Amino acid sequence: MPRMLHGRAAPQRVTESTEELVLRPSAESGDLVFIQNADTMTERQYTLVEYRRRRGQDAFLPDSDDLCPPPGNRALGETTDPPLDLPDGRWSGGTVEVEGNPGDETMAIDVRTD
Numbered sequence: 245m246p247r248m249l250h251g252r253a254a255p256q257r258v259t260e261s262t263e264e265l266v267l268r269p270s271a272e273s274g275d276l277v278f279i280q281n282a283d284t285m286t287e288r289q290y291t292l293v294e295y296r297r298r299r300g301q302d303a304f305l306p307d308s309d310d311l312c313p314p315p316g317n318r319a320l321g322e323t324t325d326p327p328l329d330l331p332d333g334r335w336s337g338g339t340v341e342v343e344g345n346p347g348d349e350t351m352a353i354d355v356r357t358d
Contacts, residue, residue, distance in 0.1 A: 263354045264343075270294040271302040281357045284337030289330060291338055295351040318342050321356070 253274040256265070258280065260292040267275045298305050320328045321339030328336050337357055344351035 258355050261356045265353050267295040269297045271300050274295050279338050279355055281337035291336055293340060298348055
């Protein structure tokens, strides 16, 4: 979050289902997505999505073959492992599907606010 405080982040707020949101690596671009579902979250709750890749200031991240969601699972939501829950264990009301592979120039996400 320090990037936002210093004006180096470009957050996009998503409040409804949206497809094909393209993210460039956040350390290189500042791209971030804040997902807020008013039906299930308070105004202070959100899900943050960013694309991190092992280059530049992110060169020391864990293995770049790791992808959240884990390999073989291209989505995070109510029934996935791990689920996309709120701190109290209730479902956040959102599902994020990832399109792309670790190391790609960009990643895309589809957001469903069910």
